[in-house]
Amino acid sequence: MLFASVPPQDASGVSDVDPHKAFGSKTAPVIMEVFSDFQCPACKNLYLTTNRQLMDNYVTTGKVYLIHRDYPLAMHAYSRVAARYARAAAQLGKVEPVEQALYQNQEKWEQSGDVDGTVAAVLSPKEMVKVRELVKGGTVDAAIDKDFALGQMYRVNQTPTTVFHCKGQTYPYSGAMTYDILKQFLNQLLSQ
Amino acid sequence: MMQSSPFNFRRAIIWIGRLVLGGIFVYAGFSKLLMPNTHLWPMFVLRFSLSMNISSFAQQVESYKMISPEASQVVAHTLPFVEIVLGLLLLIGWRLRLWASAITAIMVGFLAVVTRAYLLHMDINCGCFGTPEKLTGWTVVRDGAFAALALIMTIFAFIEARKPHPWTAPEKV
Numbered sequence: 001m002l003f004a005s006v007p008p009q010d011a012s013g014v015s016d017v018d019p020h021k022a023f024g025s026k027t028a029p030v031i032m033e034v035f036s037d038f039q040c041p042a043c044k045n046l047y048l049t050t051n052r053q054l055m056d057n058y059v060t061t062g063k064v065y066l067i068h069r070d071y072p073l074a075m076h077a078y079s080r081v082a083a084r085y086a087r088a089a090a091q092l093g094k095v096e097p098v099e100q101a102l103y104q105n106q107e108k109w110e111q112s113g114d115v116d117g118t119v120a121a122v123l124s125p126k127e128m129v130k131v132r133e134l135v136k137g138g139t140v141d142a143a144i145d146k147d148f149a150l151g152q153m154y155r156v157n158q159t160p161t162t163v164f165h166c167k168g169q170t171y172p173y174s175g176a177m178t179y180d181i182l183k184q185f186l187n188q189l190l191s192q
Numbered sequence: 193m194m195q196s197s198p199f200n201f202r203r204a205i206i207w208i209g210r211l212v213l214g215g216i217f218v219y220a221g222f223s224k225l226l227m228p229n230t231h232l233w234p235m236f237v238l239r240f241s242l243s244m245n246i247s248s249f250a251q252q253v254e255s256y257k258m259i260s261p262e263a264s265q266v267v268a269h270t271l272p273f274v275e276i277v278l279g280l281l282l283l284i285g286w287r288l289r290l291w292a293s294a295i296t297a298i299m300v301g302f303l304a305v306v307t308r309a310y311l312l313h314m315d316i317n318c319g320c321f322g323t324p325e326k327l328t329g330w331t332v333v334r335d336g337a338f339a340a341l342a343l344i345m346t347i348f349a350f351i352e353a354r355k356p357h358p359w360t361a362p363e364k365v
Binding site: 158 | 228229231236237239240241243244245247248251255315323324326
């Protein structure tokens with residue numbers, strides 16, 4: 001019980017990775033865990049600008065293993081609902097279109113609360129039925145809670161927070177970053 | 193001749209104002225630059241920490257929706273340094289009337305900005321210090337108190353400057 005609060009970790013030092021929400025090679029020299037909230041404007045900026053270029057230039061080339069973590073803040077009324085839908089869609093292999101739809105239409109659904117409609121617009125009716133079942137089933141909540149607990153362990157107090165792992169070192173960073181700044185940092189980490 | 197006491201009410205307020213506002217300005221500047229990202233070594237990590245902190249502060253400035261993103265970047269890259277320098281100058285006390293006036297102007301500006309955001313019910317962080325802090329009525333009250341202290345300190349500094357310094361030797365008749 002002494003180590004009960006420390007989550008199980010794999011060889012890379014990162015624990016509880018949902019393969020549906022992780023991108024790139026597990027053996028990449030740099031691992032990035034991004035804790036985000038679907039209703040947070042800074043997370044939207046990070047996702048729609050920086051992460052796109054990151055995926056193209058570092059994740060697909062095997063330099064970075066990118067893990068999306070859910071960290072729905074209590075101050076946002078619909079962020080947990082959105083996280084549930086994204087988790088459920090991830091289980092069907094549809095995480096990217098759903099995350100993109102949620103961030104792109106953030107201003108709309110945060111006013112109306114219509115997360116379901118936003119997700120339904122990018123999935124087929126059959127997929128949507130499965131997503132709704134998963135959301136109602138409650139299993140996705142357990143996964144979200146695990147991410148949240150992990151974030152608390154890293155002392156995440158705002159979103160987005162990115163935790164970099166490289167050569168045994170861990171660097172948690174709060175705030176949205178521009179691609180140019182991130183690129184410089186990653187290149188330095190990779191050249192260490 | 194009549195000589196003002198070194199411990200009169202006005203001087204006490206000036207001292208309190210210098211210590212409180214000077215300390216807060218220095219802390220506010222440092223916290224924006226070095227918090228919440230506090231990795232300081234090696235050098236490329238420090239540079240990334242500073243870039244991240246300034247970038248986060250720029251977003252908080254932008255969230256007030258008063259100036260353009262480019263202008264927010266300029267504010268984020270200059271304000272923390274200005275706060276540190278002004279805070280130190282106030283603590284040192286050199287050219288007090290000048291720097292106290294500058295701090296009063298800035299505090300009144302901060303008060304106007306947070307009051308506007310509060311009245312518009314904007315759901316944002318105040319960006320006052322490095323760590324996220326939701327803008328509430330308390331933020332307005334706190335900035336109002338600091339602005340009042342800055343104003344009183346500045347007025348008293350001008351009044352006291354007209355009197356002979358309490359520690360100067362009296363003129364011989």
